Amino acid sequence: MKQIIKTVVILSLLVFVGIEILTESKSILEAVNFSFSIWKDNVFPSLFPFFVLSELFINYGFIELLGEIFRPFMNKVFKTKGVGAFALFMSLISGFPSSAKYIRELNQKNLINENEASKLLMFTHFSNPLFILGTISLLFLNNKDVGLLILICHYLGNFIIGIIFRNYYPSNEANNKISIKKVLQDISQKRVKDKRSFGEIMTSALLNSINTLILILGVVTMFLVITTIIDNNINLNSFHQSILNGFIEMTQGLKYVSLQEVPLKLKCILSTMIISFGGLSVHMQIIGILSDTKIKYLPFLTARVIHAVISSFLVFFLFDLWMNFL
Numbered sequence: 001m002k003q004i005i006k007t008v009v010i011l012s013l014l015v016f017v018g019i020e021i022l023t024e025s026k027s028i029l030e031a032v033n034f035s036f037s038i039w040k041d042n043v044f045p046s047l048f049p050f051f052v053l054s055e056l057f058i059n060y061g062f063i064e065l066l067g068e069i070f071r072p073f074m075n076k077v078f079k080t081k082g083v084g085a086f087a088l089f090m091s092l093i094s095g096f097p098s099s100a101k102y103i104r105e106l107n108q109k110n111l112i113n114e115n116e117a118s119k120l121l122m123f124t125h126f127s128n129p130l131f132i133l134g135t136i137s138l139l140f141l142n143n144k145d146v147g148l149l150i151l152i153c154h155y156l157g158n159f160i161i162g163i164i165f166r167n168y169y170p171s172n173e174a175n176n177k178i179s180i181k182k183v184l185q186d187i188s189q190k191r192v193k194d195k196r197s198f199g200e201i202m203t204s205a206l207l208n209s210i211n212t213l214i215l216i217l218g219v220v221t222m223f224l225v226i227t228t229i230i231d232n233n234i235n236l237n238s239f240h241q242s243i244l245n246g247f248i249e250m251t252q253g254l255k256y257v258s259l260q261e262v263p264l265k266l267k268c269i270l271s272t273m274i275i276s277f278g279g280l281s282v283h284m285q286i287i288g289i290l291s292d293t294k295i296k297y298l299p300f301l302t303a304r305v306i307h308a309v310i311s312s313f314l315v316f317f318l319f320d321l322w323m324n325f326l
Helices: 002-023 025-059 062-069 071-077 084-094 098-108 114-122 129-140 144-164 180-193 198-233 238-248 250-258 264-277 279-289 298-325
Strands: none
Touching: 002 025, 002 198, 025 062, 025 084, 025 098, 025 129, 025 198, 025 250, 062 071, 062 084, 071 084, 084 098, 084 114, 098 114, 098 279, 114 298, 129 144, 129 250, 129 264, 144 264, 144 298, 198 238, 198 250, 198 279, 238 250, 238 264, 238 279, 250 264, 250 279, 264 298, 279 298
16 A cells, blocks of 8 residues: 555656646756756866776776875774775865765775775765855855855864764774885786776776766756756745755755845855755765665765754854954
């Protein structure tokens, strides 16, 4: 009986969405065009080079080298394996949802197990720094001074989460002396065993990266359509609507928050909260990337809620001091 009810509810929702697409075609098309614009102008240029580069790094042993160098740091601070430094640093410069792709690749190469991957996913949720410093601070908030504050609080919140959950599936990796020579020997042996040419590895990296980016485009478009349908049918004031949209599709919500007639401090707090949570659209992108793995989503969701609270409180307490200092 429950399955029948579930099927009826899903079919009803699909019929409702279909009717909305037909009757509100103008606003739906605007949402689709906006999603493609986001993907073309922000997502693809910022993620594609890093996706390709990450696959090349993995195939040529850079992860093992980086992991060996930063093994003491990762072990001591976060109690994770050294190879986790690759996902951490690459995510810092490329932004979400890239962390899910890097962690998935580490897991598929058997460099980390599912539990270690779930833990690593919790504190590697970084927004692209250029998105915060450029799009949010300059284009949306029209204030270059607040961009760096949002960036610092967002990043700091992630590191705090990593420390809070350091004892969640702690790594048992031996903390012996760093040996770069041994790692380089292992990398060389690995390359000898891999019979693929550089061209084959590059082709694989390009195809995998494009497939992931197309998945991201589809999810962004779907959630922008959903937020448009919600806006057309739920009578909320513009302030509450902007917050709701932000927790569903991040970029659209951030844009609407910036247009509200509220103090700049509140705009920064809400923007930081939305970025740190990521929006359900980003969550669905991550679920899609990890769909063929056993990496857990619930720890990631828990971390995002905590991250949103911590980072927004940091902005609340530091905003006046920051603005007076500048």
